[in-house]
Amino acid sequence: MAATPASRHPDHPDLDRRTVVSGFLFGCGIAASMIDLFVFHLGLQWHHFYDLSTPQVALAADAVFHAVGWFITVWGLFLLADVRRRGEVAWRRWTGALLAGVGAFQLFDGVVDHKVLGIHQIRYGVDLLVYDVVWIGSAVLVLVAGLVVLRRTRPDRSRPVLRAVPSDG
Amino acid sequence: MPHHAHTAGTSPWDALLVLALLAAAAGYALALWRNRHRSPWPVHRTVLWYAGLACAAAATSGPLAAAAATSFTAHMAGHVLLGMLAPLLLVLAAPVALVLRALPVAQARSFGRVLGGTPVRVLAHPVIALVLDAGGLWLLYGTDLFHLAHRSSAVGFAVHAHVLLAGCLLTAALVAPPPRHHLASLRVRVVVLGVFVAVHSALAKWLYAHPPTGVAPQDGRTGAQLMYYAGDVVDVALMVLLVAGWYSATRPRPVVPERSRVVPT
Numbered sequence: 001m002a003a004t005p006a007s008r009h010p011d012h013p014d015l016d017r018r019t020v021v022s023g024f025l026f027g028c029g030i031a032a033s034m035i036d037l038f039v040f041h042l043g044l045q046w047h048h049f050y051d052l053s054t055p056q057v058a059l060a061a062d063a064v065f066h067a068v069g070w071f072i073t074v075w076g077l078f079l080l081a082d083v084r085r086r087g088e089v090a091w092r093r094w095t096g097a098l099l100a101g102v103g104a105f106q107l108f109d110g111v112v113d114h115k116v117l118g119i120h121q122i123r124y125g126v127d128l129l130v131y132d133v134v135w136i137g138s139a140v141l142v143l144v145a146g147l148v149v150l151r152r153t154r155p156d157r158s159r160p161v162l163r164a165v166p167s168d169g
Numbered sequence: 170m171p172h173h174a175h176t177a178g179t180s181p182w183d184a185l186l187v188l189a190l191l192a193a194a195a196g197y198a199l200a201l202w203r204n205r206h207r208s209p210w211p212v213h214r215t216v217l218w219y220a221g222l223a224c225a226a227a228a229t230s231g232p233l234a235a236a237a238a239t240s241f242t243a244h245m246a247g248h249v250l251l252g253m254l255a256p257l258l259l260v261l262a263a264p265v266a267l268v269l270r271a272l273p274v275a276q277a278r279s280f281g282r283v284l285g286g287t288p289v290r291v292l293a294h295p296v297i298a299l300v301l302d303a304g305g306l307w308l309l310y311g312t313d314l315f316h317l318a319h320r321s322s323a324v325g326f327a328v329h330a331h332v333l334l335a336g337c338l339l340t341a342a343l344v345a346p347p348p349r350h351h352l353a354s355l356r357v358r359v360v361v362l363g364v365f366v367a368v369h370s371a372l373a374k375w376l377y378a379h380p381p382t383g384v385a386p387q388d389g390r391t392g393a394q395l396m397y398y399a400g401d402v403v404d405v406a407l408m409v410l411l412v413a414g415w416y417s418a419t420r421p422r423p424v425v426p427e428r429s430r431v432v433p434t
Contacts, residue, residue: 049394050374060371067366070401071359074408078416086421 015083016090016155022079023094027101027146029073031109032065035102046123058117065113076101096149103143110136182326186229189330194222197264200271207270214262221258224250229329238319241384245392246399251329252302253403256336263346281348290351295361298339303368305331310372315381339365344410355415362411366404373397 040047050059083089110132113119122131197218204210227233228251236243265284269277283289291297308314309328318328343358353361373396380389 049390049397050377059374060367063367063371063374064363066370067363067404070366070405071363071408074405074412078412082416082419 013082013086015087016093018079018083019090019094020097020150022076022083023097024076024101024104025072025079026076027098027103028105029069029071029076029101031102031105032069033073035106036109040122047120055118058119061117062113062119090153090155092149093153093155096146096153098146099142100146100150103139103141103146106139107136107143110139180322182322183230186326186329187226190222190226190229194219197262197267200264200267203271204267210267210270214267217258218262218264221255221262224255224258225333228255241380241388241392242395245395248332249396249399249403252306252332252336253400255333256340257403257406259337260340260345266346266348269348284348284350292338293342293351295339295342295353295358298335298342299361299365301331302335302339303365305335306369306372310376310381316383340407343407344414355411358411362404362407366400369400369404370397373400 036047041049080089080094114121114132114135121128122135197215201210201215228247233243233247233250237247269280272280309318309332314324314328318325339361342353343362345352352358373393376396377390377393380386380393384392
């Protein structure tokens with residue numbers, strides 16, 4: 001089997017790469033659109049719909065993140081379905097990529113959204129330092145855990161690369 | 170709230186709106202009837218068409234429309250029904266395909282030529298549709314148009330018609346069922362939908378902080394959150410349809426000219 005050109009061919013995507021991209025996008029997406037909504041807005045009610053102190057630029061950035069968050073959630077799931085219809089899904093590898101995605105987004109949220117842009121804070125009326133340390137620390141832990149799983153589930157490159165099998169349908 | 174003098178259902182403009190919706194209902198039924206000797210038209214498309222018209226009717230006449238004169242939250246419920254949900258249902262009902270099937274061959278050809286022509290191509294481009302739809306929203310809530318539309322039923326009619334038609338145009342430019350005369354590339358459609366979602370959610374947050382004058386703060390906040398979250402539901406449905414289009418277009422095909430072909434199941 002030819003090495004790289006085939007992986008660019010739309011009919012033969014590199015399924016390992018697609019598995020990792022799917023897990024990562026879905027992880028970022030659920031962190032952006034679901035963890036924030038269900039845990040912090042509805043569950044703990046630490047976040048407000050809009051705290052009325054956000055600068056205009058940050059509000060625009062937040063709106064863009066919102067759109068991208070839903071899009072990558074949907075896209076990640078469809079990529080997973082695509083890998084699945086072309087062959088076996090490496091679920092441990094996908095889960096590793098998912099963890100890396102959740103960690104990467106939470107880290108981005110904790111550093112860029114909360115601190116650099118100041119779109120909103122984790123909680124209001126409290127000393128933020130502890131919350132920021134826990135948020136960013138846990139994000140780094142999840143990200144590292146995901147990267148470790150990804151490293152340990154790397155496909156054996158000495159064997160033929162996993163590729164899409166031409167399907168009958 | 171005293172700032173809205175006119176109530177729904179009392180002027181010729183409101184009657185015109187009802188007539189237009191009735192005409193759309195009758196037109197689809199007529200096309201179905203003329204199709205009766207051809208292969209059956211999918212039932213779900215018919216259901217989608219009448220559900221879409223019902224959403225548009227609920228937003229423009231009846232109790233919700235009457236409540237919208239005094240409640241910003243009711244106004245926003247109508248806005249989501251008329252500008253987002255009704256267009257999605259109406260576009261998925263594939264009225265263009267039905268009309269093409271119902272017309273005699275010669276007329277279907279000329280209709281097809283109109284659909285394939287430059288004016289339709291320009292109007293149906295996702296970027297133009299985005300500007301018409303999102304631009305109209307910013308005009309409605311960013312200027313005095315909101316109050317004008319409630320005072321004058323002619324302006325109110327124009328706003329309702331624009332919201333529904335621009336919504337249909339944008340939805341069709343993104344996820345139209347066949348026949349698709351000018352479907353833009355997936356990349357363009359993804360970017361346009363992303364920009365629309367961003368503009369819509371930013372506008373909802375801005376309205377949360379700056380409701381139109383005369384709207385009570387609590388009413389403004391509830392309405393803005395309704396716009397944000399109900400808008401999200403329709404937006405995510407559009408995203409799923411868009412990516413599902415990619416999914417079915419890229420389905421694995423057999424690439425075996427030499428080998429004997431397996432019969433598809």
